[in-house]
Structures are given as structure tokens and as C-alpha cells.
Amino acid sequence: MTDELVFETYIKASAEQVWEAITTSEFRRQYFFGSTVDADWRPGGRLVSHSPDGELWADNEIYECDPPRLLSHGWRSLYDPELAAEPESRITWTIEPQDGDYVKLTVVHDRLAAAPKTAEHIRGWSFILSGLKSVLETGSGLT
Template sequence: MTSSQATTQVYRIYIKATPERIWEAITKPEWTDRYGYGGRTDYDLTPGAKFGTKPSEAMIKGAAAGGVDLPEVIIDGEVLEADPPRKLVLTWRMLMDPEMAAEDFTRLTYEIEPSAGGARLTVIHELENAPRTATMVSGVHEAEGAGGGWAWILSDLKSLLETGKVLAE
């Protein structure tokens, strides 16, 4: 089975930062727009609260240059569990593509644990009944310009927290 077909994808990265700083980078809109593909995510961390990610200006311009109009909200879902700064569990759906938007909500878990010299961040993305989303977040289409999925996002987050700069700078 290839990673693009996996119904559960697990990514783990070690970051020279405190769990609290990683938590802020994941949950604060002033951080979420700075790494990965950008986009401001506003969370109300109350279980049952809805959330949405709005595309960054750079993302909107890049999509428009390729003839694609992005929706006002590109990712949505619901907070299932929030235990700062240790664990965040969400339902998660990508809305940038009509086929992905039609798939079931997926389940996304962030686990942050102290580790020697920093913290370990584990992302578990359960993608049952969402094959198109599973392919996209696996990064399998990176060579085609479709992005590097979770591996890229987490590498960019690590770079930002450790150096103050994202990979593309």
C-alpha cells in the first residue's frame, strides 16, 4: 500500500521549541499564516466549536494565476478535543477542490510531547472515505507542483520555530 492510499497517515518531527510554542504555532492565526501553504486559521478551542482556514493573499494570487478561484474558506472542521499544549483533535475537510470538499470529514490529531532539547510533534491524519484528500496530504504530487503535504508543512513549521525563517525564504 502506498502512502497516498493509506487511510491513516502518521508524521513525527522533533522541534527545538517548547510544547507551548508549538501549540501557539498550530492554534494562533498570526502563526498559521506564516508556514506551510499559509492561511489564517481561527480556533475557538471549545469542543464542538467550528473552525475555518482562509487562504493567504499569496495563495489567492497563485491560484488565480493558474486560473483557479479559491473559496473564502479552504479548510473547515470542528474541534473535538483541546488539551493545551499537549493535544488537539479536529474533524478536517479541504474545500479547495470540489471533489475533496465532497469527501467525508477526516480526523486530524496533533500530539505534542516534551523531548530532549525540545518537543516531539506527531500528526495523525485519519483519512477513511477521503481518498483524494489522502493523496493530497501525502505529498505524492509534489513533483507536479501540487505541494508536499504534511511532510512539507511540518518541515516548514520546524524551520520557522527553530530559525525564524520558512524554507522558501
């Protein structure tokens, strides 16, 4: 069992565009299974996510917030009782501008040793990040 999953992708967009796609419902709905996001974007604030029909999917603490460079927050999925019973893991989004109008987006999902069911959902991150890249580069998401 791994305690950490790391995903990297390069996106033809500015750091500000990637930040907006991560932090606004307008973009998030297009690549994150139709979910919305509402947050108090500061350390100690809450990041709340709902399904397309309004079901509470997540309510997690924000650990670090440095727009448009870094966002770190808790992760506990509330839509499934087995996932909701696990302790909160952590997601860290790091956005690094690159030469040629690209950014390198690194997503680290860690603190997974005590959350094995959450760790099994690795395919979800691949889908989400592919969708995020598609939305920003083509204007069309996967969901």
C-alpha cells in the same frame, strides 16, 4: 489505500511555542500555505481556515483541545470541489516535551478510507511540518 497517515518530527522549541505555531495565524501563515486560522478552541468548537486572499479553505469541528498537549479536529478541504465532496477526516496533533528542550510532534491524519483524494495529498503534510519546524527553529518558514 491507507486509513491513517502518521508523521513525527522533533522540534527545538517548548510545547507552548509549538502550540502557538499551530493555533495562531501569525505563525501559521509562515508554513501553512499562507493560511489563517480562527477557532473556538474547545471540543465542539469550529476551526476555520482562509487562504491568503480570504477564500474559505476549511470549516471543521474541534474534537479535543488540551493546550499545549493535544488538538484533534476534522479535516475537509473546501478549496477543491473533489476534496470538498469527501467526508471529513481527522487530524490529531500530539505535542510531547522531550529532554533537551525539544518536543516530539506527532500528527495523525486518519479516517481516510472514505476520503481517497484527501489521502493522496501526503506531500502537503511533509511540507507543512518541515515549514513549522523551520519557523520555530530559525524564524523563517517555507512559504
